[in-house]
Amino acid sequence: MTLPRVAVLGLWHETNTYGPNPADLAAFEAFELVAGDDVRRHHDGDRSVISGFLATPGIDAVPVFSAGAWPSGPAPAETLATLLDRLTAALAAAAAFDGVLLNLHGAMVAAGTPDVEAVLLRRIREVVGGVPIAAVLDLHANPSPAFVGACDIVLAYDTYPHVDMFERGHEAATLLAEAIGGRPLTTVLAKVPLLTCPLAQSTDAEPMRGLIARARERTARAGLARVSLTPGFAYSDVDRAGIGVLVVAGADQADAARRVANEIAGDIEVHAAQFALHRPGVDAAVREALAAAVRPVVLADVADNIGGGSPGDGTALLAALIAADAPDAVVVIADAEIARRAASLGAGASMVAAVGGKADARHGTPVEMEAEILAVTDGGYTTAGSWMTGQSFSMGTTAVLRQRGVRVVVTERATPPFHREHLTSVGIDPASVAVIVAKGAVAWRSAFPDVALAIEVATPGVCPVDVASLPRSTTPARVVA
Incomplete structure (x- = not known):
C-alpha cells in the first residue's frame, strides 16, 4: 500500500x-x-512541531x-x-503531494504585508491546488478568516508555556491523514476583539484554564474533532489581533462548528474582565526581591520580553539592582558591542x-x-x-561581567x-542565585521550575503589561463564525 505523500513546510515568526x-x-x-533533508536533520531528536x-x-x-527566526520587529x-x-520553489520541485503540513506561528507581519500567513497560503495553493492542508499555530497566533479559509485543518498549541509542540504536530498530521483518506474536514474561526497581555494568558491559571475547559466540553458534546483557543499577540498593530477560537469538524458538521465557536466566543466576552492586570513598577519590585528570605527570586522583565519581539537590552531592572547594591543578582542583556x-x-x-x-x-538608557x-x-x-527539547541554540559571543554583587x-x-x-x-546555577532577571512574561517559568518567588514587573518596553499604552492604527474586529 502506497502511503499518501505529504509536504512538510514551515515559516515561523512572531512579529512585534x-x-x-x-x-x-x-x-x-x-x-x-533549511530545505530538503536538512529539515529532518535540523529537527532530529527535538520535540518540535515538525518532529x-x-x-x-x-x-x-x-x-x-522550513524557516524561522526569534521574535522581533x-x-x-x-x-x-x-x-x-x-518555499514555493522547493514545493514545486518536490511535487506532487496528496496533502500539506504547515508549521506556522500565526502572527507574522512583514513590511507592506500585515497578514503573511494568508499570503503564504495563496502561494501554496497555486502550487498544490485543492489538496488538504493542515496547519499548527502558536497559542499567540492572530489567525485571520482569509488564512483559516484557505486551510482544511488549523489547530494551535494548548499550553503556555508551550510544552506540547510535538504533540500538536502529531495531532495535525493524524487529522490530515484522515482528510486525505476520505473524511473531509473544515475549520471555522470566531474572533473576539480583546487585546490581552501574555501574563493573563497562562493556560495553568484563570481565566484561560476555565475558558479552555469549557471550550473542550462544548466541542465534545457536539461531537466535533477539536478546539483551540488563541489568546493572540497584542503587540501587533493589525486588525486580525485579538482572541481566536478555532474549531475543527467534519465538513458535514460546519453548522455545529460555527454554533460552538460562537458560544465559546461569547464565553470569552463574559470573562473578559478577568484578563485585567496590575503589576508593580521597577523600584517596588526590586525592593520586594531584595527583602525576600527565599531564593531564587525571578524578576520578570515583562516589557522587554525577548520572546515577544523586544530587543533584550532593557536596562531598568539592571540599573535598579546596581543602585540598590544587590548582593547577588544575575541579569542577561543583549549587547553585541560589549560582548x-x-x-x-x-x-x-x-x-x-x-x-x-x-x-x-x-x-532605558545604557x-x-x-x-x-x-x-x-x-x-x-x-x-x-x-521547549524545543534537544535543539541547539546560540546566543552568539557571550561574556559574564560582575560589578560587586x-x-x-x-x-x-x-x-x-x-x-x-x-x-x-x-x-551559573540558577538555583543558587538570589535574584534572576528573566526577560519574558510566562515562558521563562519552564526554564526555572525551582523559582521560590516570581515578581512580574511593569517595566518600560515594547511588550508592556498595559497593552493599551501602545499606539494603534488598526482596530481588532469581532469575527462571527
Missing part, C-alpha cells in the same frame, strides 16, 4: 510591530533556514522547507519575498562599559559599569528543557530565557 530589530534574512539564517509531523505513521511526510519586504520564493569587546579582553580582565539601552528609546570579566563563551547550548550575562544575540542552559552554559 513595535520592535526595533527587523527580522532580516540573517535572522532566519541564524535560527532556521511531530515527521514521526506520524500512515503518511509519507516529506521535508521540503517586522521582516523587510525583500526578506519575505525571498522566503516565499524559496565582543569583553571577548577581546578575555576572562580575568576588567573593563568600563556602557551596557544595554541601545536598540531604541523605549527600554548603564555604566566598572566590571570584571568572569567568563567568555561562544554562547552555544543544546537544551534539555521542555551583580553579574551581567552580555550576549551578542537576544535569546529568550526559554531554557535553563541560558545560564548554566556560562557557569
Whole structure:
C-alpha cells in the first residue's frame, strides 16, 4: 500500500510591530533556514512541531522547507519575498503531494504585508491546488478568516508555556491523514476583539484554564474533532489581533462548528474582565526581591520580553539592582558591542562599559559599569528543557561581567530565557542565585521550575503589561463564525 505523500513546510515568526530589530534574512539564517533533508536533520531528536509531523505513521511526510527566526520587529519586504520564493520553489520541485503540513506561528507581519500567513497560503495553493492542508499555530497566533479559509485543518498549541509542540504536530498530521483518506474536514474561526497581555494568558491559571475547559466540553458534546483557543499577540498593530477560537469538524458538521465557536466566543466576552492586570513598577519590585528570605527570586522583565519581539537590552531592572547594591543578582542583556569587546579582553580582565539601552528609546538608557570579566563563551547550548527539547541554540559571543554583587550575562544575540542552559552554559546555577532577571512574561517559568518567588514587573518596553499604552492604527474586529 502506497502511503499518501505529504509536504512538510514551515515559516515561523512572531512579529512585534513595535520592535526595533527587523527580522532580516540573517535572522532566519541564524535560527532556521533549511530545505530538503536538512529539515529532518535540523529537527532530529527535538520535540518540535515538525518532529511531530515527521514521526506520524500512515503518511509519507516529506521535508521540503522550513524557516524561522526569534521574535522581533517586522521582516523587510525583500526578506519575505525571498522566503516565499524559496518555499514555493522547493514545493514545486518536490511535487506532487496528496496533502500539506504547515508549521506556522500565526502572527507574522512583514513590511507592506500585515497578514503573511494568508499570503503564504495563496502561494501554496497555486502550487498544490485543492489538496488538504493542515496547519499548527502558536497559542499567540492572530489567525485571520482569509488564512483559516484557505486551510482544511488549523489547530494551535494548548499550553503556555508551550510544552506540547510535538504533540500538536502529531495531532495535525493524524487529522490530515484522515482528510486525505476520505473524511473531509473544515475549520471555522470566531474572533473576539480583546487585546490581552501574555501574563493573563497562562493556560495553568484563570481565566484561560476555565475558558479552555469549557471550550473542550462544548466541542465534545457536539461531537466535533477539536478546539483551540488563541489568546493572540497584542503587540501587533493589525486588525486580525485579538482572541481566536478555532474549531475543527467534519465538513458535514460546519453548522455545529460555527454554533460552538460562537458560544465559546461569547464565553470569552463574559470573562473578559478577568484578563485585567496590575503589576508593580521597577523600584517596588526590586525592593520586594531584595527583602525576600527565599531564593531564587525571578524578576520578570515583562516589557522587554525577548520572546515577544523586544530587543533584550532593557536596562531598568539592571540599573535598579546596581543602585540598590544587590548582593547577588544575575541579569542577561543583549549587547553585541560589549560582548565582543569583553571577548577581546578575555576572562580575568576588567573593563568600563556602557551596557544595554541601545536598540531604541523605549527600554532605558545604557548603564555604566566598572566590571570584571568572569567568563567568555561562544554562547552555544543544546537544551534539555521542555521547549524545543534537544535543539541547539546560540546566543552568539557571550561574556559574564560582575560589578560587586551583580553579574551581567552580555550576549551578542537576544535569546529568550526559554531554557535553563541560558545560564548554566556560562557557569551559573540558577538555583543558587538570589535574584534572576528573566526577560519574558510566562515562558521563562519552564526554564526555572525551582523559582521560590516570581515578581512580574511593569517595566518600560515594547511588550508592556498595559497593552493599551501602545499606539494603534488598526482596530481588532469581532469575527462571527
